Amino acid sequence: MINSTKNNIIQIRSFLEKEEIDGFIIPHEDEFLTEYIPKSSERLAWATGFTGSAGLSIITKDSAVIFVDGRYTTQVKMECSTSLFNFENLDPASQENWVERKFKGGERVGFSPKTLSLSKHLLLKKIFDKKSIALVETKNIIDKIWLDRPKEPSGLVIHHSIEFSGKSCTEKFHSLVKELTDEKADSLFISESENTCWLLNIRGNDLDYTPVLRCFAIFEKNAKTTLFSNHNTSAEIEKHFNKNNITHMKIGDIEKFIKIKNYKKTIFDPKTTPLEIAKIIKLNTASQIQKSNPCSLMKACKNSTEINGSKNAHLRDGVALTRFLFWLSSISEKDEVDELTVENKLLEFRKENKELKSLSFNTIAGTAENAAIVHYKANKKTNKILRRGDLLLLDSGGQYFDGTTDVTRTVAVLSGEKDICDEKKDRFTRVLKGHIAIASSIFIKGTKGSDLDPLARKYLLEVGLNYSHGTGHGVGSFLGVHEGPQNISPSGTQEIKKGMIISNEPGYYKENEYGIRIENLVFTKESSDNNKLLYFETLTLSPIDKTLIDLNLMNTKEKKWLNDYHQEVCRSLSPFLNKDEVKWLKKSCEPIR
Numbered sequence: 032m033i034n035s036t037k038n039n040i041i042q043i044r045s046f047l048e049k050e051e052i053d054g055f056i057i058p059h060e061d062e063f064l065t066e067y068i069p070k071s072s073e074r075l076a077w078a079t080g081f082t083g084s085a086g087l088s089i090i091t092k093d094s095a096v097i098f099v100d101g102r103y104t105t106q107v108k109m110e111c112s113t114s115l116f117n118f119e120n121l122d123p124a125s126q127e128n129w130v131e132r133k134f135k136g137g138e139r140v141g142f143s144p145k146t147l148s149l150s151k152h153l154l155l156k157k158i159f160d161k162k163s164i165a166l167v168e169t170k171n172i173i174d175k176i177w178l179d180r181p182k183e184p185s186g187l188v189i190h191h192s193i194e195f196s197g198k199s200c201t202e203k204f205h206s207l208v209k210e211l212t213d214e215k216a217d218s219l220f221i222s223e224s225e226n227t228c229w230l231l232n233i234r235g236n237d238l239d240y241t242p243v244l245r246c247f248a249i250f251e252k253n254a255k256t257t258l259f260s261n262h263n264t265s266a267e268i269e270k271h272f273n274k275n276n277i278t279h280m281k282i283g284d285i286e287k288f289i290k291i292k293n294y295k296k297t298i299f300d301p302k303t304t305p306l307e308i309a310k311i312i313k314l315n316t317a318s319q320i321q322k323s324n325p326c327s328l329m330k331a332c333k334n335s336t337e338i339n340g341s342k343n344a345h346l347r348d349g350v351a352l353t354r355f356l357f358w359l360s361s362i363s364e365k366d367e368v369d370e371l372t373v374e375n376k377l378l379e380f381r382k383e384n385k386e387l388k389s390l391s392f393n394t395i396a397g398t399a400e401n402a403a404i405v406h407y408k409a410n411k412k413t414n415k416i417l418r419r420g421d422l423l424l425l426d427s428g429g430q431y432f433d434g435t436t437d438v439t440r441t442v443a444v445l446s447g448e449k450d451i452c453d454e455k456k457d458r459f460t461r462v463l464k465g466h467i468a469i470a471s472s473i474f475i476k477g478t479k480g481s482d483l484d485p486l487a488r489k490y491l492l493e494v495g496l497n498y499s500h501g502t503g504h505g506v507g508s509f510l511g512v513h514e515g516p517q518n519i520s521p522s523g524t525q526e527i528k529k530g531m532i533i534s535n536e537p538g539y540y541k542e543n544e545y546g547i548r549i550e551n552l553v554f555t556k557e558s559s560d561n562n563k564l565l566y567f568e569t570l571t572l573s574p575i576d577k578t579l580i581d582l583n584l585m586n587t588k589e590k591k592w593l594n595d596y597h598q599e600v601c602r603s604l605s606p607f608l609n610k611d612e613v614k615w616l617k618k619s620c621e622p623i624r
Contacts, residue, residue, distance in 0.1 A: 036080045037115060042176045043078060043090050052167055053138035054091035056155070059084065062145045063224055063245045064303055066513055067238050067392075070181040074146075074173040077180075080110045083406060086121060089140070094133050098126060101499025102405040105542055109404070109413075127158045136162045143171040149301040149309040149321075185261055186236035188244055188268045195432050195509060196232050197336025200275040203230055203329070204254040210325040211252045211298070218292070219324070220299040220312060221248040225510050226326035231256065231277060233268070234509060240392050241511050242430055247285065247308070249292075259285050289315045300324045327516050330507070332530040337434070337508040338554055341532060341570055344434025345552065347387075349572030349600070350607045351380040352427070352438060356574065357608075357615045362417075364445055369416045370396045370409035373425065381429050391428035391435050391512040398423045398444060402546030405500055405538070419445040422455060422579075424546045428512055437512050437534055439550030442576045451579060458539045459547050459579040461490040465537040466549045467592045469502065469519065473558070473566045480523020487519070487537040490584075496539060503534045506552055529565060531555045549575060572600050574619040582623060594622040 047055060057079070061072030066084050076082045078090065083103040089096050098121040099107045107118050119125045140159060147155070156166055174180065193199055207230070211219060221227050225241075227248040228234055235244025246260035257278045264272070264279060272279060280288065285308060294316040301309065301321045312319060333341070355377045362368050373396040381387050397407040398417050402424035407413075417423060421444045428437035441459065443451050465487035472486060480503070487502040501520030504513050516525040517533055527533070536550030551571035558564035574597060585593075597620035605613050 144307040340433030395426035
């Protein structure tokens with residue numbers, strides 16, 4: 032891989048010479064600015080070897096850097112050569128410091144306006160302007176030299192029926208027209224594929240784990256929608272489009288379309304709209320409103336059909352995961368089970384349910400030091416055998432027509448309570464206490480994700496520890512496993528609202544030794560006693576490993592929460608398990624004292 036990456040960088044630098052530019056910016060995102068991308072868009076991975084879902088590289092004639100967030104600080108060191116790259120944090124201050132150190136001033140740095148958002152471009156421009164460095168729009172030079180680049184996906188367009196969506200296009204259009212009317216706008220440019228799919232009650236299979244079609248759309252005040260995608264459509268989809276006043280055009284027609292329409296006022300989100308399209312909107316509309324797409328918040332607040340569907344999806348998923356955990360408990364050291372076997376075995380259990388459409392992301396199955404890599408993906412080179420006394424961190428999920436799941440369990444490998452060291456028990460228990468603090472929280476309307484986040488970190492911080500990722504992310508309904516605008520994190524500015532589905536996943540990672548994460552999905556409910564108060568109900572159904580708990584650290588309320596949760600897990604899952612599985616589940620869910 033290092034030799035391959037080295038050759039790719041040599042080719043990039045050769046191209047810099049030809050184009051007479053001094054550097055090139057390579058973001059992880061593609062033309063649709065999404066977190067998850069197809070193989071044809073893995074430009075950052077091709078150029079650097081880094082396979083994480085968030086990052087940015089700048090390659091110059093004599094240096095190279097990869098910026099990554101806290102989830103990937105360990106992974107990037109494993110995948111990329113220190114002889115080729117500097118590793119920096121993915122934040123504006125770190126980017127500015129690197130530019131200050133590496134450039135003299137007066138250089139020209141290229142980028143593709145298709146793969147940077149307007150907001151990201153303005154941020155980078157501000158950084159580079161301080162050194163009088165020109166940002167130069169170019170073609171994507173990676174596409175020119177990546178000779179065996181896979182073909183762009185163009186899968187099916189699928190109707191997502193009201194049986195699962197809970198709301199017709201007409202109902203959604205009505206709410207969106209009101210948003211445009213309030214803003215005195217005549218159009219909304221929808222840059223996010225998930226938002227378009229949600230609004231039009233369609234799904235796709237362009238990506239391995241996220242059921243979207245890569246597309247853009249324009250919604251007008253008269254409730255007419257134009258979908259821009261390069262997909263072919265079936266007679267059923269054409270009928271659905273005609274019924275709902277939806278026109279389908281090619282992506283290459285966007286500029287011509289906007290010019291002809293000559294809108295008076297267009298809303299678009301500068302954080303999710305590619306610079307190239309933002310410039311087209313600015314040049315060809317009388318005025319613009321730059322703000323978050325209202326579809327994002329509407330989509331995040333699930334209706335009762337979506338919530339009930341999520342419950343059903345989690346029941347199916349919980350059966351599969353619990354059957355897997357029973358299987359795992361029956362193995363012995365002589366079986367020499369490894370991470371890839373774990374990954375494949377869990378998939379087998381999920382596939383036994385015919386309603387599974389796909390996984391919701393690449394399964395993370397890491398043991399020992401691999402578990403300390405937040406978004407680890409096992410391969411033949413890194414694959415480890417499960418050993419007594421180690422921990423296994425297993426993060427996985429499924430896509431079903433009625434819901435998307437995401438669950439993490441950390442379990443003791445081949446072990447009982449006496450096989451686990453006190454330190455691991457201490458850390459696991461502190462993570463569990465943080466998880467319970469979020470799950471059992473009651474909060475007033477208007478509370479933001481940043482207000483809740485300290486509850487999850489409190490017990491780790493008491494002993495000087497922390498984790499470098501957010502505590503929770505939004506989750507879609509047969510859509511993205513990572514969905515905004517809601518999240519629970521230090522930067523979570525979105526108010527937590529009724530109907531939102533959010534992950535609850537504090538963790539702890541000791542580099543080169545072990546990792547711990549406990550994740551359930553929860554949804555937000557309104558208190559029946561006081562409509563100004565909200566609380567969470569847990570969706571995920573699977574036992575939490577009691578052998579890893581230091582009971583001396585747990586208070587009475589925390590023990591009651593865990594016992595109540597396990598009682599619900601046992602009650603819900605037992606009817607779908609065989610006798611041996613039920614026996615194991617009952618023991619796993621026995622109350623703690």
